[in-house]
Amino acid sequence: MFDFIYWLLSYVIPFLAVLTVIVFVHEMGHYLVARWNGVAIQTFSVGFGRELFGWNDKHGTRWRISAVPLGGYVRFVGDMNAASTPDDEAIANASPELAPRLFANKNVWQRIAVVAAGPIANVILTFLILYALLLGYGRYTIPPVVGAVVAGSVAEAAGIEAGDVIVSVDGYAVRGFEDFQRLVATSPERPVSVLLERDGGTETIVLTPEATEVQDRFGNNQRIGRIGVSRDVAETDVTLYRPGPVEAVGMTFEEIRFIIQRTAAFLGDFFVGRGDIEQLGGPVKVAKVSGEVATLGIIALINLTALLSLNIGIFNLLPVPMLDGGHLMYYLVEAVRGRPLSMKVQETGFRFGFALVLALMVFTLFNDTLFAYLRTLS
Known part of the structure; x- marks a missing residue:
C-alpha cells in the first residue's frame, strides 16, 4: 500500500498535473478563437469519458470535468464527436439562427484560425513560462x-x-x-x-x-x-x-528556436540511420520523467511543462489527419482550390491519420515498457 501511494504521489500526480495544464491551454486556444469568430461551442471537457461534474455557461457551452484525466477536447455544435468530425445531418437540419454559427459553415480562414490557435497557445505558454523564469530567477x-x-x-x-x-x-x-x-x-x-x-x-x-x-x-x-x-x-x-525585460524576450525566442531545431534534428536522425529508439518516449516515459523532475522542485517541473507544451504544440502541427496539422492541410488545400476536398478523400485521410497515430502510441507504449524491460536484461 505504501509503495502504491508513493508511486501515485511521485509519478502519476505530477504527470497528470503537467498534462492537464498543457491540454487545458491547448483547448482554450481553440475555444477562445472559436468564440471570437462566433462559433457555437457545445462542450469544453478536461479529460475524456464519463462526466464527473460540470456546468453550463450563458453561451450554452457545457464545461465538464471527465473521469479519464488524459487530455481533453472542445466540441463544436454540429460535430459528430470530440475529434471534430462534421455531422452532416445536424448541419443540414440546423435552424436559420444556428447555421451561421456552425464551425463547418465558417469561411476557410476562420476555420484555419480556430485550428491553429491550439498549437499557438502551447507555444505562447512555453514563451510565458521561460520568459518569467528568466526574469524572475536569471x-x-x-x-x-x-x-x-x-x-x-x-x-x-x-x-x-x-x-x-x-x-x-x-x-x-x-x-x-x-x-x-x-x-x-x-x-x-x-x-x-x-x-x-x-x-x-x-x-x-x-x-x-x-x-x-x-x-x-x-x-x-x-x-x-x-x-x-x-x-x-x-x-x-x-x-x-539577470537580463532586462527586452533582452529576455530575445533570449526566450532563441531558446524556443533551439528546442524546435534540436527536436527536428533528433527526429531527422531516424531517417538517416542515426536515431536511437531508446530515446523515444510515450506517456509512460513522460510520466516517469515528470515524477523524476518533480523531485528537483516545482521550478524544474514548471520548466518541464514549458518544454512539453512546445513539443505537443509542434507535434500537433504535423500534416497528419487527426491532428491539428491535418485539418490545417485540408483547409489550406481548400483555400487554394476554392472548394474543399471531397468527403471520401477526407475520410480516407482521417482513417490513415488515425492508424498512424495509433501505431505511434502503441510503439511508444511498448518502447516505454516491454522494450525497456528487455534492454535491462540484455
Whole structure:
C-alpha cells in the first residue's frame, strides 16, 4: 500500500498535473478563437469519458470535468464527436439562427484560425513560462572559455585550443560555457559550426561531436555528443546573470528556436540511420520523467511543462489527419482550390491519420515498457 501511494504521489500526480495544464491551454486556444469568430461551442471537457461534474455557461457551452484525466477536447455544435468530425445531418437540419454559427459553415480562414490557435497557445505558454523564469530567477553562468582539450579528441583534431573563447554554435549565442556544452551535447554525430575568438581574431570551426552513452542522475541512459573539452570552474567564475525585460524576450525566442531545431534534428536522425529508439518516449516515459523532475522542485517541473507544451504544440502541427496539422492541410488545400476536398478523400485521410497515430502510441507504449524491460536484461 505504501509503495502504491508513493508511486501515485511521485509519478502519476505530477504527470497528470503537467498534462492537464498543457491540454487545458491547448483547448482554450481553440475555444477562445472559436468564440471570437462566433462559433457555437457545445462542450469544453478536461479529460475524456464519463462526466464527473460540470456546468453550463450563458453561451450554452457545457464545461465538464471527465473521469479519464488524459487530455481533453472542445466540441463544436454540429460535430459528430470530440475529434471534430462534421455531422452532416445536424448541419443540414440546423435552424436559420444556428447555421451561421456552425464551425463547418465558417469561411476557410476562420476555420484555419480556430485550428491553429491550439498549437499557438502551447507555444505562447512555453514563451510565458521561460520568459518569467528568466526574469524572475536569471541564470547562473561561467565564462565560455575552453580550459583544456583532451588529447586525441574531436576538439583537438578540429583545432580548438585551450584559452579559446566560444562566441556561438550553429548561430546560437554562447553566453556561458554551459551553453557550449548543451549545444554540443544535443548534436551527437551531427556537424556543428563553432565561432570562436583567439588572439584578438575570430575563427569558424566545423566539427562533428562523437555520440556517447551517459547516465543522468536518475539512472536513465542518454545519448549525447562530446568533443573532448573541459573547464575547471572556480567559485569566483560562477555569476548570476539577470537580463532586462527586452533582452529576455530575445533570449526566450532563441531558446524556443533551439528546442524546435534540436527536436527536428533528433527526429531527422531516424531517417538517416542515426536515431536511437531508446530515446523515444510515450506517456509512460513522460510520466516517469515528470515524477523524476518533480523531485528537483516545482521550478524544474514548471520548466518541464514549458518544454512539453512546445513539443505537443509542434507535434500537433504535423500534416497528419487527426491532428491539428491535418485539418490545417485540408483547409489550406481548400483555400487554394476554392472548394474543399471531397468527403471520401477526407475520410480516407482521417482513417490513415488515425492508424498512424495509433501505431505511434502503441510503439511508444511498448518502447516505454516491454522494450525497456528487455534492454535491462540484455
